[in-house]
Amino acid sequence: RSPWRSVPPGPWGPPILGQAMDFLDKRWLFGKDCKQRFKDIMYLHCFGQPIVVFNSLKSATELLDRRASIYSSRPRFIMAHEILSGGLLAIFIPYGDLWRRTRRAAHESLTKLAVRDYHTILHKESVLLASALLERPDALEKHFERAAASAAMSILYDYPTLETENDKNLKEVHTFIDHMVWSASRTVFLVQLLPWLMNIPERQVLTPPRWKYEGRKSFMQYTRMFKSLLNQVHKDISNGSERPSVSASLIKNFDRNGLSYQEMSWLVGTLYAAGSETTSTTMYWWALAMIAHPEVQKHAQAELDAVVGRSRTPTFSDAPDLPYIQAVVKEILRWRPALPFALPHATTEDDWYDGMFVPKGTLCLANLWHCHHDPAYYGDDAANFNPQRFLDVEGKLIPGPGEARDEGHKAYGFGRRVCVGRHVANDSLFIYVATILWAMNLERVRDQDKNEVPLDLVTFIDTGMVLYVFHHPCVDFYIRYSKPVPFSCRTTPRFPEVFSILEEEKELLKA
Numbered sequence: 001r002s003p004w005r006s007v008p009p010g011p012w013g014p015p016i017l018g019q020a021m022d023f024l025d026k027r028w029l030f031g032k033d034c035k036q037r038f039k040d041i042m043y044l045h046c047f048g049q050p051i052v053v054f055n056s057l058k059s060a061t062e063l064l065d066r067r068a069s070i071y072s073s074r075p076r077f078i079m080a081h082e083i084l085s086g087g088l089l090a091i092f093i094p095y096g097d098l099w100r101r102t103r104r105a106a107h108e109s110l111t112k113l114a115v116r117d118y119h120t121i122l123h124k125e126s127v128l129l130a131s132a133l134l135e136r137p138d139a140l141e142k143h144f145e146r147a148a149a150s151a152a153m154s155i156l157y158d159y160p161t162l163e164t165e166n167d168k169n170l171k172e173v174h175t176f177i178d179h180m181v182w183s184a185s186r187t188v189f190l191v192q193l194l195p196w197l198m199n200i201p202e203r204q205v206l207t208p209p210r211w212k213y214e215g216r217k218s219f220m221q222y223t224r225m226f227k228s229l230l231n232q233v234h235k236d237i238s239n240g241s242e243r244p245s246v247s248a249s250l251i252k253n254f255d256r257n258g259l260s261y262q263e264m265s266w267l268v269g270t271l272y273a274a275g276s277e278t279t280s281t282t283m284y285w286w287a288l289a290m291i292a293h294p295e296v297q298k299h300a301q302a303e304l305d306a307v308v309g310r311s312r313t314p315t316f317s318d319a320p321d322l323p324y325i326q327a328v329v330k331e332i333l334r335w336r337p338a339l340p341f342a343l344p345h346a347t348t349e350d351d352w353y354d355g356m357f358v359p360k361g362t363l364c365l366a367n368l369w370h371c372h373h374d375p376a377y378y379g380d381d382a383a384n385f386n387p388q389r390f391l392d393v394e395g396k397l398i399p400g401p402g403e404a405r406d407e408g409h410k411a412y413g414f415g416r417r418v419c420v421g422r423h424v425a426n427d428s429l430f431i432y433v434a435t436i437l438w439a440m441n442l443e444r445v446r447d448q449d450k451n452e453v454p455l456d457l458v459t460f461i462d463t464g465m466v467l468y469v470f471h472h473p474c475v476d477f478y479i480r481y482s483k484p485v486p487f488s489c490r491t492t493p494r495f496p497e498v499f500s501i502l503e504e505e506k507e508l509l510k511a
């Protein structure tokens, strides 16, 4: 059976051009009729690049999870990965020995058990976040960004808590992320289209390729930055004054990891790049869900009052008794996955699926947005925010549906490339959500006439990290972080002692 059969012709005439144009108009990807139009799996052969889009959990998990041995590479990101990052950016490393070594090292530092070492950091950040939200609810997004950045820097480098985002090192790391994302997402570099340009030597006389020279120069500059952050932890280890951090654990296991110092420094830098904005974006969506669904807040707060009480903030030891809060975290990752297409995978061998040929080098995208809103898995209310779907009649957590049984969603991706930071992410989201809801009510802002300002629950905005999907002069198609249209909210403390308890805990956690 020809793979083309699964793709209806587009409105622009000849099938190939029609499909390409359809692909450009990416709104349909998020649309309700996506599956009706394109079935479970969509195959596109566009300007030499085979692309597969999975529109159902069944096909995505069948290939990306169960056939992970051949579906776990990444497409080439020549400028962002190979030049700017010297081939060391863990999220884009192709399947092979280097990826295996970096993945193993990252995994060992971020297991469910290892992440417990960072619970104090996360607890402290949650208290700071709650205080900041009570003081200045108008800067909602900024507070989530600061908390995620500060937690990530502390967990990765044992960095002191960041009061603002004006820290010099943090700014440098963000400059790198912006540079990397920009060069990964646009057809700004001809080399992405014509990879043979990589063979032009940097120092030849006629037309020296400045992009290559500049890229390599930036790589050296970023390497110095990541190494200097790691050096600080190294010094602390030598003085015997180090505290738990991912860098410390990597340095101590240096011999076993088989990673060079440079590879290690880039691995930790990548973990920051991968973990910071995903977490803050998810929190931003969560705040939107809370003000749109006051009944969910009430339910969660009743659980918090029963389990935690009103004399202290929630802690990680409360987690087993807070199933509704855990369900809220699962639901937000399902309802609004921060990366609606996860990250692209690439195949390392030819394959067949359901009578369709998937050639080696195919770029594979899971349409998580659609998978997570599929009524076949999540019922008729799949489009709604409803944490109850993860609980049984007694209020206990239940496994997710079918192929999503582990987490209840696939927001962390698939197979061997599944998000290595998911335990940190889950724990961060849990404690932030629990502490904020314990401390305050989040409400919709009202205008002068006391009317509720409408919320846009679906629209995406074109800011934030951009994911490269496909480069071509005619088709510059890329998928972005899903982010809500900016909104603000009002916060009110739930009871008078909230401020004093938060202040006390801040002091305690400082010590």
Ligand code: HEM
Residues within 6 Å of the ligand: 090, 091, 092, 103, 106, 110, 270, 271, 272, 274, 275, 276, 278, 279, 282, 337, 338, 339, 342, 343, 344, 345, 411, 412, 413, 414, 415, 416, 417, 418, 419, 420, 421, 422, 424, 425
């Ligand atoms: C809510 C927060 C997060 C979300 C939604 C998220 C989502 C994802 C997704 C969808 C992928 C791609 C998986 C695939 O290719 O199938 C991924 C990969 C990755 N994530 Fe996360 N992530 C989050 C937080 C974090 C954190 C906190 C860290 C680090 C501490 C992290 C580190 C990574 C790394 C290193 C990869 C690349 C794995 C590889 O290519 O082998 N992520 N994440």
